Amino acid sequence: MSLSSLQLCLLFSSALFCLGLMAALSRSNTILVLLGVELMLNAANVNFIAFWRYGPNPEAATGVVFVLFAIAVAAAEAAVGLALVIAIYRHQKNIRLQEATRLKG
Amino acid sequence: MMALILIALVTLASAAAAMLLRNLIHSALLLTASWAGLAAFYLWAGAEFVAFAQVLVYVGAISMVVLFAVLLTRPPQPMPVTPPNTLGRALVALITGGAVLGVFIGAIVSSPLPATAAPAPTVSVKQLGLELAGRHAGALLIVGALLTVALLGAVVLAATDREPVGASLDDVRGRPPGTPLQKSGDAP
Known part of the structure; x- marks a missing residue:
């Protein structure tokens, strides 16, 4: 069984997506969750570019335009998100997600 | 094909290392490397304009904003590991991510995806500009308005000081709130 290039791109993007998912679920630092x-x-953008590159109609450039808007x-x-992180830090003096339990400061 | 595998390995390795490290600054720098790898992927796929946009926006701008946020929110002392069990949460995240990855890999490998278009398609900047200003002009305007509103909102969120200005003065002078200001200084 040999994988085509499109399948390799999709595997790459799904691995990237799962890395981000694990980071967003496991880390307790707000900045790292945001980076996840x-x-x-970014994994979604990779998918757009891969399907544009190997799709049936690459002249239409729809995938490229979509990725520009997504960026x-x-x-x-x-x-x-980072402004929210700074606001949280001003209230509770750290950015741990477990301690951000109040809706009203 | 080899270039794709190499780019994917570099990107995934730096992203994984960024998510595993304890030092936040190292994480931010490694994520910048990962975003640069993604720009290399876009170049490989023939989307040059997207690659340059990725370099400008992610490697240039967002990494700087992330670094500033990391430096502005240093905890006074190193954070202790708190009771909400970090190990259990990491385990659950690992299981969830692994399950999702397994579903994705199974779906991708088993689906007959057609791999056409051996030569890379090229989209010139002129063609992109015509697309953006023609068919997607409304979306372009909306994105401009969205960016303006979001950045203004970010400034407001990060800059608001919710303490009223007079409160700290009152605390210092031991004056009950509501007393006029001139009398507070010369009370015996």
């Missing part, structure tokens, strides 16, 4: 979510977003949204998400 970023890794999952823009991911940048906004990272900025807001």
Whole structure:
């Protein structure tokens, strides 16, 4: 059994996604959880590019445009998430997720 | 094919090391290396513009923001391992991630995916610009508005000081709240 290039790309992206998932589930540092979510977003982008590259209609460039928009949204998400981390740090003087249990400071 | 495997190995190894390390700064730098590996993957796949966008946004901007956040939120002393059991949570995360990965690998390997298009397709920057300004012009405008609002919101979130300005003064002078300011200083 030999894997095609598309399957290799998909395996790569799913491994990246699972790494991000494990990080988001296991770490208690808020920044690392956010970075795990970023890794999952990047895995989705890899999937878009792989299906654009090996899809039936690569001239349409839909995958590339979609990835550009996804990168823009991911940048906004990272900025807001890190601002939230700093706000949490100002309230409880650390960024452990287990201690962020209050809705109202 | 070999280049793809090499890029994938480098990216996955640096991402895994970043998620395993204890030092946050090392994690952030290794994740930057992983994002650079992803940019190399986009270059390999023939999406040059996406690769440069990845380098600009992730390797350039987001890594700097992450480093700043890491440096701004250093705990005063090293964090102790707290009772909500870290080992159990790591085990559950490992099991969940492994199960999801197994499902993915099974689905990918067993599905007959057609591998056409041996030469890499090329999308020129001009064609991308025409697409963005033509068919996707509305989405482009919305993304611009979204970025503006999100960054303004981030500034507001990170900069708000929720303590009222007069509160600390009142605490220092031992004055009951509500008393006028001039009388507080010269009370015997």
